[in-house]
Amino acid sequence: MSMKATDGAKWITVKKVKGNIPAAEFIDLYRGHNAISQAGPDATAAADAGHSLSHYLLTADGTLIASRRAITGKEPVELLALLDADAAEELNSGQHKLLGDLDSFLGAWNKDAAAPLPPFLEAVEGTPSRYRPGEARGAVPRQAPPMPPAPSWPPYLDPGPFSGSPEQLRALAPHMINLRKGRLSDDGIAATSPADLDRIVAGIAEKCKAGGYKLMLYAHGGLTNERYGLAMAWAYHRWWLAHGIYPLFFVWETGGLETFWQILDSNQRHDRAVSRDIWDHTTDLVVERLGAKIGSVLWRAMKDSAARASDANGGAHIFVEKLAAKWTQPGEIFAIGHSAGSIFHAHLLPLLCASKFRVKQVHFLAPAVTNALFDAQLAPLIGSRIEEALLFGLSREAERADNCAGAYRKSLLYLVSRAFEEKRDTPILGMEDFHRGDAKLEKAFGRNIFLSPTEPSTPLDSASTSRTHGGFDNDAPTMESVLRRMLGIPATIQVAPPFPAGEPRLARAISEPNYYGVPQELFRAGFAAPLPVADPVTGGDAAPTPIPQANPGSVRVGAQKIALCIGNNAFPDGMALFGCINDANTWAQTFRGQGFESKVLVDLHAGEIRDAIRSTLLRSRAGDTVFIHISSHGSQVLDVDGDELADNQFTDTLDEALVAIDWRDGGLIVDDEWPALLAVPQGVKLVRFHDFCHSGRSSRMALADTSRRRKRSVSLPDEIARKAYAAAPKRAKGSARVAAYGAELPYLTFCACLPHESAIEENGSGLFTRAAARVLQGQGASLSAQAAFEAIAREMRGDPQKPLLEGSDVLAASALFGGLS
Known part of the structure; x- marks a missing residue:
């Protein structure tokens, strides 16, 4: 840190400080020293410390902060100015402006001890009670009506990006x-x-x-x-x-309304394949027509x-x-x-x-x-x-030069006036x-x-x-x-601190893993790698904190939290879906918010889905947690081996199947496969989230218009079922079908709907995924799996599908995002 004392104004001695200490830390240090030195220390200490004796601190952004030191007129008013890091020993324009205003006031005050404080001083902490006009001029103070003490407002410090952490939400709760x-x-x-x-x-x-x-x-x-x-x-x-x-x-x-733009974007891409020039020349009229049909409904709901x-x-x-x-x-x-x-x-x-x-x-x-x-x-x-x-x-x-996401070449208010409201214009x-x-x-x-x-x-x-x-x-x-x-701030006074212009910054919330119930000796053996914390300046990820390494041969409990998210949209023959990839990204974001390493894969064949699940599970070991999400088409197909008759709760003659992109070639994963496909080492917690039709018993019919509700289901001929059954790995002979969904299994499945129901996607996402994200990205993240499921079910009241939770009673009763204890 360097310091240079100069006569920066007639009535003020200015000291300039330039160094690599962040302004916020310097302000805290300044306030801390002044709290124990109200007046009178020697000038040498001021020159050495640089922050314990000045009457004022002037930050680079133009904020003026007063110390507890009284202004008496027996000594010059001292001001400590923090310079910009790249400044060449010079004040910036904002500092010059405020310094000039302060100097002008001090000059007027020395001529008239009853001169009123200007607004920029009235808002400065501690200032009014520190002025003593009589002492300053060595005369008897004038009799003036007592003024109430001006309130002291807190200094402005950059709050950093918003992550939704408990600390931030608690601080924001009063506002x-x-x-x-x-x-x-x-x-x-x-x-x-x-x-x-x-x-x-x-x-x-x-x-x-x-x-x-x-x-x-x-x-x-x-x-x-x-x-x-x-x-x-x-x-x-x-x-x-x-x-x-x-x-x-x-x-x-x-x-x-973001839904409207997703629908518009999909239709726009489809029409541009025919004639991009025609679309570009008629886009505003097309958007307005679509807005009158769809946007008006959403706008009315918002009103x-x-x-x-x-x-x-x-x-x-x-x-x-x-x-x-x-x-x-x-x-x-x-x-x-x-x-x-x-x-x-x-x-x-x-x-x-x-x-x-x-x-x-x-x-x-x-x-x-x-x-x-x-x-x-x-x-x-x-x-x-x-x-x-x-x-x-x-x-x-x-207004006419503005645009809406590049799709509508005027401001939003034109679209509201011409399309979203009941009458045009x-x-x-x-x-x-x-x-x-x-x-x-x-x-x-x-x-x-x-x-x-x-x-x-x-x-x-x-x-x-x-x-x-x-x-x-x-x-x-x-x-x-x-x-x-x-x-009522006059134009001659600078607003300090200035408004923090720019879009609000976002960061993902950090939730550290808990190890409740883990024996102490195992807890000490090692820890999961913490997620990088959002940098408060850039909003990006800071470097992760180094983690203690486990001793060779020791068991690392809960060392991994792994998530695999799969979304299939690109189905052929008019069966395309529009929300499955969005769902996969939504689930990945949700899992990352809870400390999971999340991977997203899209538009997979059945074999690729099996390989992705196997490779994910092969990484797991005792104490790990694995979450798997899949959004795709689903179907009910011929029960080739007749095991569905053994299901006491949902007895029928159909198998529930996940439909992959290559369904014509038998690209299905029939419910009979799941027990063997999901085999994991003992002590691994496995939870699945299935958002496709007939996903109950886990095991989306496609329309061309993305604005309407769509079923994620297809009706497939029996021959496809036979191909799938022949291609699928066989279950062990004599294994019971009902065991696949028994409470004793080490995994749990959140299903978007019952076995006989269709899972619906609407406006670019599945109804189940949307409801689950609302719960799990909020306070529902701390609930047990059963309580989280019940909260999701409440969110889906009135929807044409009912979610289902099946599998381990133990996992259902435990914290959804917690490990095995």
């Missing part, structure tokens, strides 16, 4: 309400219960007292699944707190979720009731709604205003709410219960085309409509540089404009 179809969500990555709401509103009542934090209610847009909604809340909540805004994010799981959240049983309604009961002296409330979040607020804010609350400002970012809903729900409240409304949206030109609040002529809209917003990208000369409280519909919520000028409007 997040998770909803599913408008109701409080009791599963998924994060859950919100009525008791959680009690804690949330208690936190608001405590933190948002008069003179404290200001409450901000945030509703995200309509293309946001649960994980991304949580990642957004995680990425930005500390920035709001650092500015005295107490954020509450409504995560209302609106990712359904229903927004409305349900504020009905009598909705999660937002329960929140407002509890907030009204607990927050007896409410402070200022702000609201932000991005895209479809404006629809959410069109129902929430009237509910809020019907109670005792007033809303200071509502900010709409590219709002997707219709003018009609806005006029009916919100316009009558603006100017009374809602004091001010502001709108940031794209200009007409930028429905007026949408966020579109400049529909601003003029709406008297209620013009009265509600006045001059508070800002069209992006704004001119460089635009005032900083009205600026936006977003060029896309989805870009407003992470566009720094837009979000800083919103903050300036909320807090």
Whole structure:
């Protein structure tokens, strides 16, 4: 670390520090030293330590942090500036700006001891109580009315990528309400219960007292699944707190429209094989026609979720009731709604205003709410219960220059207006085309409509540089404009810390293996290799921690967690599927989140499936855990050997079969094969997840349109069954068929459906896989296998298939992702 003292300003002595210590660590060190040295140590110690005596610390991002050292006027004001790593002993432009503002204030303060603190100092920890004007000038202090101490906001530190770890979810819990179809969500990555709401509103009542934090209610847009909604809340909540805004994010799981784009992409690829040029020249009309048929259904469901959240049983309604009961002296409330979040607020804010609350400002970012809903729900409240409304949206030109995934050559709002809403060209609040002529809209917003990208000369409280519909919520000028409007920050003052622009970063959750029940001497013998931890800066994987090596000849218990995921889509003769490979990737991601080494294989012949399973199982040894997932076609075929009559629970004359890509050549794996194919060493835990038709007793009919529900089943002639039976490895003579599904077997099978049922895929994934992922990627990961199965079955209520769990009672009662104990 190097230090250089200079006269950086008239009233300030600036010390510059440059080195390889991360800023966050330096700030912690600075705060720690100042906590034990309130005033008066000698200047030599300051020069040596570099961080224990300065009045202020100025970080490279423009954040100003005050120490406990009083400013008395008997000594120069000392400021320690952290330089950028690549800076040539010079302050950056942001630091120069803040240094100049501080120097100007000190000059005015020395002339007039009663000079008010500027906003950038009011928000600095410890500052107001440290100024002593009388001592500074050696005169009797002026009699001024006592000022309440300014609140101290926490410093902003980069929270890093979102992984959904328990630590992150616990830290985020006071700032997040998770909803599913408008109701409080009791599963998924994060859950919100009525008791959680009690804690949330208690936190608001405590933190948002008069003179404290200001409450901000945030509703995200309509293309946001649960994980991304949580990642957004995680990425930005500390920035709001650092500015005295107490954020509450409504995560209302609106990712359904991704289904529409998957359907569109499939149809687009199919049509391009005929004539790419024709598709490219008519794409917008084709997308709009498809949107009117399919996208409108999904959009309507999303709007229903927004409305349900504020009905009598909705999660937002329960929140407002509890907030009204607990927050007896409410402070200022702000609201932000991005895209479809404006629809959410069109129902929430009237509910809020019907109670005792007033809303200071509502900010709409590219709002997707219709003018009609806005006029009916919100316009009558603006100017009374809602004091001010502001709108940031794209200009007409930028709206037309935007695109949706390259498939639709305009912004999403054009598609909403022309296809997703009931009538073509429905007026949408966020579109400049529909601003003029709406008297209620013009009265509600006045001059508070800002069209992006704004001119460089635009005032900083009205600026936006977003060029896309989805870009407003992470566009720094837009979000800083919103903050300036909320807090009344003048254009002459820099927003510090600045908004952390860019997309929220994601990382996979890390779940270390447990070894409960393992004898101590075996536990010490060795451990499973930990997964790489997400790097907080890049979001990538950091180098794994070295692992202790077992002694030669020792048994390594639980040393391997292996997963094989197989998805078959490319069936010939019009039998193609569209969701099996997606399923395989979903299961692999789920398993990796629990520490498994996961391998994905696609479009395999029956022999290749057998080989992949055998090679996976050959790697296993006592204490290992192996998971196998398969999504493909399934079928019921002729029971050649008559063993199905011995099945007391599902007696019939048909074998259940997994159908592989080479089915015409006998490429089936009949249920009779599984016991021998799944032979594993004693002590290996084996669990299967089968998402294909007739998978009960484990052992998808194909349509051309991916938007409709499709059965993953085919009807095959008896000759195919005979080919498969002849090609399959034979069971040991005299083995009992019922043993293949007995409770004494060392493996467990999650089946997508009963033996006589079809497994359905819809919108690019199997219904069973979708339900299982929702459970197992959330809190269900900690359940026993039986409890996890029951949670999946609850998710599938109302679906045309019922899942089945068969196999070992011992494994069913144990933790699904735990090892054998």
